[in-house]
Amino acid sequence: MIYLDNSATTKPHPDVLHSFQQVSTSFYANPSSIHPLGGEAEQLLLTAKKQAAKILRVLPEEIIFTASGTEGNNLAIKGVALEHQKRGKHIITTIIEHPSVYNTCLALEKLGFEITYIPVNQDGIVSPEMIEQAIRDDTILISVMHVNNEIGSIQPVQEIGERLRKYPKVIFHVDDVQGFGKVPLNIKESHIDLYTISAHKIHGLKGNGILYKQSRVSLFPLFHGGEQGEGFRAGTENVAGAVSMTKAMRLIKEKEKEKNRYLFQLHQLLRQELEKIEGVFINTPKNAAPHIMNFSLPGLKPEVLIHALASEEIYISTKSACSSKQSDYSRIVAACGKDDENATSALRVSLSYEQTKEEIDTFIHTMKRIITKLRGIMG
CATH class of the missing domain: 3.40.640.10 (Type I PLP-dependent aspartate aminotransferase-like (Major domain))
Incomplete structure (x- = not known):
């Protein structure tokens, strides 16, 4: 998992x-x-x-x-x-x-x-x-x-x-x-x-x-x-x-002192790999917190991708868990000037200090495969 x-x-x-x-x-x-x-x-x-x-x-x-x-x-x-x-x-x-x-x-x-x-x-x-x-x-x-x-x-x-x-x-x-x-x-x-x-x-x-x-x-x-x-x-x-x-x-303060740089490196790796995927738009700014990465995949429903990843025991989310069961529309992404397509297809990956590079690699590889499959089904 x-x-x-x-x-x-x-x-x-x-x-x-x-x-x-x-x-x-x-x-x-x-x-x-x-x-x-x-x-x-x-x-x-x-x-x-x-x-x-x-x-x-x-x-x-x-x-x-x-x-x-x-x-x-x-x-x-x-x-x-x-x-x-x-x-x-x-x-x-x-x-x-x-x-x-x-x-x-x-x-x-x-x-x-x-x-x-x-x-x-x-x-x-x-x-x-x-x-x-x-x-x-x-x-x-x-x-x-x-x-x-x-x-x-x-x-x-x-x-x-x-x-x-x-x-x-x-x-x-x-x-x-x-x-x-x-x-x-x-x-x-x-x-x-x-x-x-x-x-x-x-x-x-x-x-x-x-x-x-x-x-x-x-x-x-x-x-x-x-x-x-x-x-x-x-x-x-x-x-x-x-x-x-x-x-x-x-x-957590001990972890912050020991592994904050490591978390930043994982975050950077995640951004670099996401930027390589065609059709992905990064919503998270470059000077952001080291544990949150938000991106949009216009044309794909977030919940479909989330469930597809979950079937392979990889768990990500859309937005705040306090509002994620509501509409897919992200008030936050829209507030940053992104269009409705981006705001309704936003996904969030959030890391912990225990995350590994191998997990990031597996997530990226699996998501690429799922996106290719979903786009093939759609036409």
């Missing part, structure tokens, strides 16, 4: 699974309970916060464990919108955000908020200058992803953060679900106020995420109940999930 859909989800690391099972078996008490077993669970949770904070270079009290990247993005955006709406109802984002940001903004429009969607250039990159020009007196939030989940374009987050230093009342949110562990980003140096990551994109478990919330930022909670999650996320904490996520974070 060759798995090339790592941006949708990754295979959990054995050490992550072991830590989850160990904590679930031995430290299952509620960390809010006052008895000794609860105290042990609470200490484990605090340790996990400290470890996550150390990796992100922030304070432990700025870590909020969530159930997903989607929840983190919703808490960040809706939390700011509802908390600060008396000051203003204007939010700035980009046209290429993940559905958990884009659709959240669409939902807020129904509540009377005004959203400015900044366009991107042909490489899928937003202009920091355009973002700054869009700021108004009633702007309360700017949300920009670090790495695009479909085409892998890297946004100039640090430059945007530098520009926002002139606007201290504007809160800056970054969705780094696809970038963490692959494209380095310093939260403090980029002046980020809210920052989202997800465990299952880094060989952790589904159902776990983190929202970093800078100490000065006030949010309106999505959940009301107990005082868990620093008062911003009520509900009994998932201690095993928190511990296993910090394990995944540590492991």
